[in-house]
Each structure stands twice: as C-alpha cells, then as structure tokens.
Amino acid sequence: MLIGLILALIAGSLVSLQNIFNSKVNEHTGSWSTTTLVLGMGFIASLLMGLLMEGKNMFTLQHMQPWYWFSGMIGVGVVICLVQATRLLGPTYAISIVLTSQLGFALLWDSLGWLGLTKVPFSFNQLIGVLIIVGGILVFKLGGAREPESDSSTGKRQQALNLK
Secondary structure (H helix, E strand, O other), X not given: OHHHHHHHHHHHHHHXXXXXXXXXXXXXXXXXXXXXXXXXXHHHHHHHHHHHHHHHHHHOOOOOOHHHHHHHHHHHHHHHHHHHHHHHHOHHHHHHHHHHHHHHHHHHHHHHOHHHOOOOOOOHHHHHHHHHHHHXXXXXXXXXXXXXXXXXXXXXXXXXXXXO
C-alpha cells in the first residue's frame, strides 16, 4: 500500500508539471500542436520504455475489450481540455477542478461498476469527502488574495525607481 501511495503522489506531481509545460508550449504554438507534441513524445517514450522493459511481449494484448482501444483518443481530449483550462483559469485552479472531477467520476463509476470495474458500494462518507474537496476549491478560489489595483501614479513611481 505504501508503494501505491508513493506512486500516486509522484503521478500527481507529474500531472501538475506536465500541465504547466503543456500550457507553456501552447503559448508558442496552438492547442492541436501542443496535443500532437505531447502525445507524440509520450508515444515515443512509452514505446522505447516498453521495448526495454517488456520486449516484444508488450504487443501481446489478449482478452481486451474493444472499447479499451479508445483510451488514446480520450488522452487527446484530456490534453486539449487541460491546456485550455490552464490558459483560462491558471494551473492551480484548473488542476483542482480536474482532480475533483476525476474523483467524482471515479466514485460514480466504482459505485455503478461500469466499464468492467468491480462494483464498490456507495457510501455517504465518500460523497461528503468529494463535497468537502469542492468546498475547499471554492474557498481557495473565492477567498484568495486579490491583486492590488494599479493606478497611473504608482506605475510612474515604479518606472522612476527603475531608471535610477
């Protein structure tokens, strides 16, 4: 269980880091170029690592449901939506909403046993946990510090100080 927790923490940090990198790439290209670059580089990296770690066994795909093949296409939606959300909301707020949405839908799919998952009984404690996270995001966004309003005299004073 400890290894699972560590791996989940690493994954969370990598998702946040990737999201920031993706938004920076998007500033210089476009959403579709960013998505192509991100998923293309990911394909090359995973292919090389898979060949190194598993060899030709990585291409043995038995007893897989046909709809699982669409996972890569879902990745396109993930990258496009994350890049745009980060551009519009900023990284922290966008990731907070993404993670909450992810948790909420995971709870739904677990509770219903969809997509071949083992059905996990729904509990109100789980729902309360998701709602507390949503409340935390609202407090974070609505209760955050406001940027001071700038006036022309402050800007002129700052320019004068920079010239000295």
